[in-house]
Each structure stands twice: as C-alpha cells, then as structure tokens.
Amino acid sequence: MxxxxxxxxxxxxxxxxxxxxxxxxxxxxxxxxxxxxxxxxxxxxxxxxxxxxxxxxxxxxxxxxxxxxxxxxxxxxxxxxxxxxxxxxxxxxxxxxxxxxxxxxxxxxxxxxxxxxxxxxxxxxxxxxxxxxxxITERKRAEAALRATQNSLIEAEKLAALGRLVAGVAHEINNPVGTSLTVASTLERKIASIAAELAQDRLRRSNLTEFLEISREASSQLVANLQHAAELIESFKQVATDRGYSNRRVFDLGHLTEQFAISLRSGLGKRNLILNVDCQPNLTMDSYPGPYGQALTNLFLNATAHAFPDGKGGTVDIKVTAAEDDCVEIVFSDNGCGMSLDVRRKAFDPFFTTRRDQGNTGLGLHIVHTVVTNCLGGRLHLDSEPGAGTTIQLVLPRVAPAQLGPDGRQTRTSIDARA
Structure with a gap:
C-alpha cells in the first residue's frame, strides 16, 4: 500500500x-x-x-x-x-x-x-x-477511555452496594447482640444475688424458684438472639466468599437465594417493607454465585430506592423455579409505584436514573443486565406499569457458559498486524 x-x-x-x-x-x-x-x-x-x-x-x-x-x-x-x-x-x-x-x-x-x-x-x-x-484509531482510544471510566464507575457502584449491605448487616447484628448482652448482664446480677443469699444461708425456696424461671427465660432469649446473629454472620460470610466473579462452583440456588435474602432483609431497618422468598428445592447450579448475588442485591436496592417513594410500605417477592431447556427462572417483583413507558425503555441503560439529585448513578440495573447476559449467560425481561408495580424475570442456564473476558464479551473478528 x-x-x-x-x-x-x-x-x-x-x-x-x-x-x-x-x-x-x-x-x-x-x-x-x-x-x-x-x-x-x-x-x-x-x-x-x-x-x-x-x-x-x-x-x-x-x-x-x-x-x-x-x-x-x-x-x-x-x-x-x-x-x-x-x-x-x-x-x-x-x-x-x-x-x-x-x-x-x-x-x-x-x-x-x-x-x-x-x-x-x-x-x-x-x-x-x-x-x-x-x-479508527482515535475512536478506539476514545472507546477504551470510556470503557475504563465506565468500568471504574461500575466497580465503585458494586462497592457502594456492598457497603450498604454491610451497613445493614452490622445494624441488624447489633440488635440480637445488644439484647443478648442486656440479658446476660441481668442474669449475672441474679446469679450474684442468689450466691450471696446461699453463702449467708438465707436462700428461700421462692427465691430459688424465681431464679430458675428467670434463668430459663434468659437462656431461651440468649439462644434465640445468638442464633439470629449467627445466621446473619453466616449469610454475610457466604456473600463475601462468593463475591468474586471468577469463583465458579456448584451450589443449590434456593439455599443461596435464602442466604442472600437474610442479608438483604437486614438492610430494611425500620422501613415498612416485606421481602418474601419462595424457592423450589434441589435446583443445582454450576455457575457464578457472586455475580448472581450482585444481581439480586442490585434489584433489591433499586426496588427499595425507587418503587416505594416517600416511605411508602410494600412487598418485594423473589420466586425461584425450574424452567425449560435446563434453565431456572427467578422472578423479582414488587407492588410499588411502577415505571412509565419512557423509564421502562431506558431502565437498563448505563447512567440513566430518575433520582440523580439524590446521588444515584444510574448503574444499578445496568449492572444487573451486564451480569445476567454476559457472565451468567441468561436473559431478562422487564414488565412494569405506573401504579402496578414492577416484575423482572431472569432466565439463567443451570450450567453457565465459560467466561470470555473481564466484561464477558466476545471481541469482534479482527486482524492483528503486529509482527
């Protein structure tokens, strides 16, 4: 040439x-x-x-x-x-x-x-x-710079979502641990009082009976609260362990979804929202639990941020069932305010948000779309009407495809002219 x-x-x-x-x-x-x-x-x-x-x-x-x-x-x-x-x-x-x-x-x-x-x-x-x-050198460089910026923002959004999850779990763990500490302190004082009466030979049957009743009740409260704290810690450990995108393993989808749900409920705080989970048993997956959990977390955070404005109460439902062609179906729905046609069309676009004034980045649902289609090899469908809530259907193969790269995308056919 x-x-x-x-x-x-x-x-x-x-x-x-x-x-x-x-x-x-x-x-x-x-x-x-x-x-x-x-x-x-x-x-x-x-x-x-x-x-x-x-x-x-x-x-x-x-x-x-x-x-x-x-x-x-x-x-x-x-x-x-x-x-x-x-x-x-x-x-x-x-x-x-x-x-x-x-x-x-x-x-x-x-x-x-x-x-x-x-x-x-x-x-x-x-x-x-x-x-x-x-x-197309300048265009390719501009695209690479844009991808780098977008990837940086997506990673920041993932960390922000994890941070909100951690804050919710920490707050939720404080409740049973704090209650257990109060009960244990009360029980400690009662034991000291009974021990003093026994040492002075002043212990009466009525006091001993009262002490035994208090001890039984305290023990029951301690067991219940500490079990709840242990469940929260175990669920969060599972979330943390599976968070890596390269951590592929075989797992039970229903059990994993329940574990993530425990962590998600912890972020509700005093909000008048209910999270219901209905999972078909024995749905074995060979896939990436971390990205799946990221998708659930982002769907949940998006619903709590947008579907129930002004502190309105409502319900979020997650239903997991088997589907045809060796797939599973996850239906994530809420009975919130729903979306207009214009919002629905742009819902998965990067950086699109209706609440930018409140600090939202518009990457939550875009991450969901990227994770489901590129990493998990699935597809998703959104159905929503104003005032009628929102339903997002995920269909995932039970055996995920091998990942093709950091973003899960195939590169275009090209010739490398380097010697």
Whole structure:
C-alpha cells in the first residue's frame, strides 16, 4: 500500500486490471477518496493503491505495487489470503474486519476497519478484490477511555452496594447482640444475688424458684438472639466468599437465594417493607454465585430506592423455579409505584436514573443486565406499569457458559498486524 499521486493509473505488467478504463473522472475519485483504497489480485498482489491509503498507513507505492502481501506485510498475509480466497470462492464481500498494528513510520498502535469487495470483469469473472480501509484509531482510544471510566464507575457502584449491605448487616447484628448482652448482664446480677443469699444461708425456696424461671427465660432469649446473629454472620460470610466473579462452583440456588435474602432483609431497618422468598428445592447450579448475588442485591436496592417513594410500605417477592431447556427462572417483583413507558425503555441503560439529585448513578440495573447476559449467560425481561408495580424475570442456564473476558464479551473478528 503506497504513496504516489499518479498511482491510480498504474497497473502491474502481469495483470491487465484497470479499475475504471476510459473513465478518468472515476479514476480521479478513486485516487482522491477520503478513505484508503487498494486493489489486490487473486494471488494477493497489490495492483493499485490510492493516495489516502499511503497517508493513513505510512507506506509507499514503490515498496508495495506489484508485490505480494506476503512479501510486504508477512504478519497480515495469512489473514488476507484467507479473505481473498473466500471472496474468490463465494463471490460475497467481507466487511467490518478490524486491523490492529503499527504504521511503518510510527511506533504507536493504530487501528483500521476494512471492507473487501470483489471486482468483476464485464463477463462477471472476479478479476481482483477491492479493499477499503478507514482509520479508527482515535475512536478506539476514545472507546477504551470510556470503557475504563465506565468500568471504574461500575466497580465503585458494586462497592457502594456492598457497603450498604454491610451497613445493614452490622445494624441488624447489633440488635440480637445488644439484647443478648442486656440479658446476660441481668442474669449475672441474679446469679450474684442468689450466691450471696446461699453463702449467708438465707436462700428461700421462692427465691430459688424465681431464679430458675428467670434463668430459663434468659437462656431461651440468649439462644434465640445468638442464633439470629449467627445466621446473619453466616449469610454475610457466604456473600463475601462468593463475591468474586471468577469463583465458579456448584451450589443449590434456593439455599443461596435464602442466604442472600437474610442479608438483604437486614438492610430494611425500620422501613415498612416485606421481602418474601419462595424457592423450589434441589435446583443445582454450576455457575457464578457472586455475580448472581450482585444481581439480586442490585434489584433489591433499586426496588427499595425507587418503587416505594416517600416511605411508602410494600412487598418485594423473589420466586425461584425450574424452567425449560435446563434453565431456572427467578422472578423479582414488587407492588410499588411502577415505571412509565419512557423509564421502562431506558431502565437498563448505563447512567440513566430518575433520582440523580439524590446521588444515584444510574448503574444499578445496568449492572444487573451486564451480569445476567454476559457472565451468567441468561436473559431478562422487564414488565412494569405506573401504579402496578414492577416484575423482572431472569432466565439463567443451570450450567453457565465459560467466561470470555473481564466484561464477558466476545471481541469482534479482527486482524492483528503486529509482527
């Protein structure tokens, strides 16, 4: 691919291909087009190169025209030969192929997007392949910067959600622990009083009977409160253990959902909200419990923040059942204020929120969508009407797909031009 104002009129001696014979205006358009253009022979030799391609690739006509791709750019040869071979065989164009590499005169990485189309003779025979190349380096850099910023905000939102969960659990644990401490202190004083009466030989049957009754009641309260605290701690330990996205394991979906529900209920505080959980037993999953818990947490926090304005009470329901095609269905619903059509259409968009003035980032439901579709390999459906509550249906495979990367996405087909 090269640099010469008159290169459009040139043709390789071994080939009679001229793009626009006897049409100088079209040839001039080819030579001055704002995107890079090249013409390759069926055996992948450079037949023509326009001015723009020499500029965006930093190449010269002398080093390319008439020579094969394998001689000029060995790193690209196999991929280019495959594309040209496919076009020669099928007659179909190949579009949207990204090329990553370095210009001949620069060290930094550049990016191009290329489009490959067959060039036919009047008889319909494919005599060459026309390649169009557009540089997209700045766009790719801007996209990378945007992704980095968005990923940073998403991680911050995940930590914020975990922080709210931790605060709720800590507050909830304080209640049974505080009650247990009060009961234990009272029991300690009673024991000291009974011991003193016994030492002075003043202990009466009525006092002993009263002490035994108080001890039984205190023991019962201590056991109940400490069991509740232990359940909260165990649920939070499970949340913390499974939080990593790479921590794939086999688990019972109903049991895990109940564990997360214990932690979620702890965040309700004095709000007049009820969380109901109904799980079908024996739903074994081979998946990622951490991302699943993140999705549940974000759905719950989104509902408590948006579905029940002005302290209004209500109910949140989570129902877990088996579904067809070796999947499970999780239906998360509330009887809150619901969503308008406009809000419903944008609900999963990043940074969309109806309460930015209250510090919301608009990433809660976007994280849910990303986790469900990219990491857990599932799909989701939102149904909501103003005044009629909101229902979000998650359908997840019982065996999650292998993760493809940090964001769970497949990359586009591309050619890496680096040597």
């Amino acid at each position: 090269s640099k010469n104002p008159n290169s459009g009129a040139a043709a390789v001696k071994s080939s009679s291909v001229v793009l626009f014979p006897q049409q100088p205006v079209l040839q001039l358009i080819y030579d001055t087009a704002p995107i890079g253009l090249a013409c390759l022979s069926p055996d992948c030799r450079y037949l023509q190169i326009n001015q723009r391609l020499t500029e965006i690739c930093g190449i010269s006509i002398e080093d390319h025209l008439g020579r094969s791709v394998r001689d000029c750019v060995p790193a690209l040869a196999e991929a280019v030969e495959g594309i040209v071979g496919s076009i020669m065989q099928t007659g179909e164009p190949v579009i949207g192929i990204e090329v990553a590499g370095q210009r001949a005169d620069q060290a930094d990485e550049r990016f191009w997007i290329t489009y490959w189309h067959p060039l036919r003779s009047p008889s319909g025979e494919i005599v060459a392949v026309n390649v169009a190349a557009e540089e």
